[in-house]
Amino acid sequence: MNTWKIENAKNSLGELQQIFISEGLVVQALPTGSQPTVINAEGLHILPGFVDLHTHLREPGREDAETVLTGSQAAVAGGFTAISAMPNTLPVADTAGVVEQVFRLGKSHGLCDVYPIGAVTIDQKGTHLAELSAMNQSEARVRIFSDDGHCVSDPLVMRRALEYVKTFDGLIAQHAQDPRLTENSQMNEGEISARLGLKGWPAVAEEAIIARDVLLAEHVDSRLHICHLTTAGGVEIVRRAKERGIKVTAEVTPHHLLLTDEKAESYDPVFKVNPPLRTNSDVIALREGLADGTIDIIATDHAPHPNEAKDCEWSAAAFGMVGLETAFSIAYLTMVQSGLMTLADLVNRMSSSPARIGRYAGHGEIRVNSPANVVLVDLAATWHVEREHLHSKSKNTPFHGMELPGVIKKTFHNGALVYENLDSRGGVKK
Amino acid sequence: MKHLLSINDLSKAEAINVLDTAAELSRLSEGTVKKFPTLRGRTVVNLFFEDSTRTRISFEAAAKRLSADVINFSAKGSSLSKGESLKDTALTLQAMGADAVVIRHGASGAPHQLARQQWMTGSVINAGDGTHEHPTQALLDAFTLRRHLGQDAGDLQGLRVAIVGDVLHSRVARSNVLLLQKLGAKVVLIAPPTLLPVGVASWGAEVSYSLDAEIESVDAIMMLRVQRERMDDLYFPTEREYSRNFGLNLERINSMKSDAIVMHPGPMNRGLEISADSADSTRSVIVEQVANGVSIRMAVLYLLLSGTARSESNSTIEVGV
Numbered sequence A: 001m002n003t004w005k006i007e008n009a010k011n012s013l014g015e016l017q018q019i020f021i022s023e024g025l026v027v028q029a030l031p032t033g034s035q036p037t038v039i040n041a042e043g044l045h046i047l048p049g050f051v052d053l054h055t056h057l058r059e060p061g062r063e064d065a066e067t068v069l070t071g072s073q074a075a076v077a078g079g080f081t082a083i084s085a086m087p088n089t090l091p092v093a094d095t096a097g098v099v100e101q102v103f104r105l106g107k108s109h110g111l112c113d114v115y116p117i118g119a120v121t122i123d124q125k126g127t128h129l130a131e132l133s134a135m136n137q138s139e140a141r142v143r144i145f146s147d148d149g150h151c152v153s154d155p156l157v158m159r160r161a162l163e164y165v166k167t168f169d170g171l172i173a174q175h176a177q178d179p180r181l182t183e184n185s186q187m188n189e190g191e192i193s194a195r196l197g198l199k200g201w202p203a204v205a206e207e208a209i210i211a212r213d214v215l216l217a218e219h220v221d222s223r224l225h226i227c228h229l230t231t232a233g234g235v236e237i238v239r240r241a242k243e244r245g246i247k248v249t250a251e252v253t254p255h256h257l258l259l260t261d262e263k264a265e266s267y268d269p270v271f272k273v274n275p276p277l278r279t280n281s282d283v284i285a286l287r288e289g290l291a292d293g294t295i296d297i298i299a300t301d302h303a304p305h306p307n308e309a310k311d312c313e314w315s316a317a318a319f320g321m322v323g324l325e326t327a328f329s330i331a332y333l334t335m336v337q338s339g340l341m342t343l344a345d346l347v348n349r350m351s352s353s354p355a356r357i358g359r360y361a362g363h364g365e366i367r368v369n370s371p372a373n374v375v376l377v378d379l380a381a382t383w384h385v386e387r388e389h390l391h392s393k394s395k396n397t398p399f400h401g402m403e404l405p406g407v408i409k410k411t412f413h414n415g416a417l418v419y420e421n422l423d424s425r426g427g428v429k430k
Numbered sequence B: 001m002k003h004l005l006s007i008n009d010l011s012k013a014e015a016i017n018v019l020d021t022a023a024e025l026s027r028l029s030e031g032t033v034k035k036f037p038t039l040r041g042r043t044v045v046n047l048f049f050e051d052s053t054r055t056r057i058s059f060e061a062a063a064k065r066l067s068a069d070v071i072n073f074s075a076k077g078s079s080l081s082k083g084e085s086l087k088d089t090a091l092t093l094q095a096m097g098a099d100a101v102v103i104r105h106g107a108s109g110a111p112h113q114l115a116r117q118q119w120m121t122g123s124v125i126n127a128g129d130g131t132h133e134h135p136t137q138a139l140l141d142a143f144t145l146r147r148h149l150g151q152d153a154g155d156l157q158g159l160r161v162a163i164v165g166d167v168l169h170s171r172v173a174r175s176n177v178l179l180l181q182k183l184g185a186k187v188v189l190i191a192p193p194t195l196l197p198v199g200v201a202s203w204g205a206e207v208s209y210s211l212d213a214e215i216e217s218v219d220a221i222m223m224l225r226v227q228r229e230r231m232d233d234l235y236f237p238t239e240r241e242y243s244r245n246f247g248l249n250l251e252r253i254n255s256m257k258s259d260a261i262v263m264h265p266g267p268m269n270r271g272l273e274i275s276a277d278s279a280d281s282t283r284s285v286i287v288e289q290v291a292n293g294v295s296i297r298m299a300v301l302y303l304l305l306s307g308t309a310r311s312e313s314n315s316t317i318e319v320g321v
Ligand SMILES: [Zn+2]
Pocket: A148, A149, A150, A175, A227, A228, A274, A275
């Protein structure tokens, strides 16, 4: 196993920090006689590796869009050392067998930790609970369950799921979308959809489910996680719920922190995503919610799609955007450069908090005798997003052509250097 | 102007120029000239992903009167109905050397993608996209209004026009709201709240839930087609209730101003949004709208194509067409 000495880096508080890595762990001092590789990280920040609780890896079933391997490559290029594979694969990850398959693939590639998320219901149909305990007791040790892509809309199914996972400190991650209010919906319902003639996806369809679910979580005293919050009203409901002591956590995606529904005016399906891009006032509320802790974490909702799923009419196109490789830069731009939060806060939202919510041991902090999951970033440098240079198998990024701050220079997973950006200008990612 | 995708592509002056050109072409057509050589050697493709015989025939007649070659490309029901096929179709049309593509598509924005993705170099004319726009329908409606209520010249300043019915799903309404207001008319949208889009307030038009409250004060009334299936999606309780509140009948026509006109983009649901005797009444200009449609589409094709050189790309490929 490699030994490393990383010197002259600054931590998230801006203090100079020297780190030794040996046997995959961060250590107080290197064993005598060891000959570490020395990295002079002057001008760089050393941060705990990022943790994503919402990733679509498409394997098994849609390996044309992404695989566990290419998704892991994209993850480490974005500074993530742990990702969470959503279960909407073919077949759906609703059994111990499928979650173990994904888990083992992640482990065999060894780039980052891949934590499978199990489906709440069989085939994500919303009617019968999947074998949640079996998935938890499997090698994958699944603790988070979600029917993401679909909402667990039946209130009784949601209640039972919330109760049932208490046996093993599990968590239900809800994709909050009332299905009846969003049939054939294409984009946020408002002035822009009225003008463009695209069927609206109203904010209330998200907020009504969040409101119901925080009350259910309160009633049965369970942990609830709200996926990809997008509306000002949703932020307010979660804020009130937390004030009442309800065990709810919430995430926001980088794209919802930056982009608005005006992007649909181009009819370019690269901006088609579910839940949809909202209005400017929603964006402001999401940023405020993330800054004050109402929203606990940033999650990517990395959703790869092949070209043909986007190279068509808006209404025929697939929902979703890739996001692993741009997440930190967008978050840094919208939250830190904007003055809304400190770098340490951002590390909390992208690393410590998601690791705590997912109970992902060995992530979320740089601590002696813990696994060395760390990332070196250059906050002064910028990079140009070029879709063809992404590591993800799919190229559906809404940020193509943008110049973004924050270059991921090196990513270490369990003490191994799994990603290195060799371009001194921080331009092309390798 | 390279394409006509939305009424927003036209300035007020350009819109009036389309109407003036249509008036001139219509005058000439009424005389001895039945066919103009203007677009000889040019190829106009009618690309219809949705059935609309009347709109297709209207564009076809317009193109032929300008001596263009017309290719009808009906994609309805074939493998071209959805997905990536839009791109493949565009590449095919490009290879065929299409100078203009008239597209009707069920997906809002499909003409924009055809025009902006650079799959093809010809002009794109939106002949109705999803629930978005239908600009030539609005132009022919403005033309008809100007003939009856204006001086057959200039704008529509001072007119008050009601658009009644399923505004939510109507591309005709969206284009008309933009164009009529651009030309100085006042627009009042009349519908049950379920059939008005959230966000309609930003359109600049008045909104009313009562036909009877408005009908006496308008100079023209445009009745929109209401599909019976909307009832199943709970937009209104029954056809009877809809007709009672928002249908046009003779009694309502008789309460209109003496020179006010009745319009409908067709096809009509007689007995639902408009009674048969209203559609056939002396106030109705519905048949004339159809005739005016040809003049407007001639004007649009003329203005888009005659000012430009033949597209370079088609010179070699055209042989085979
Ligand atoms: Zn989701």
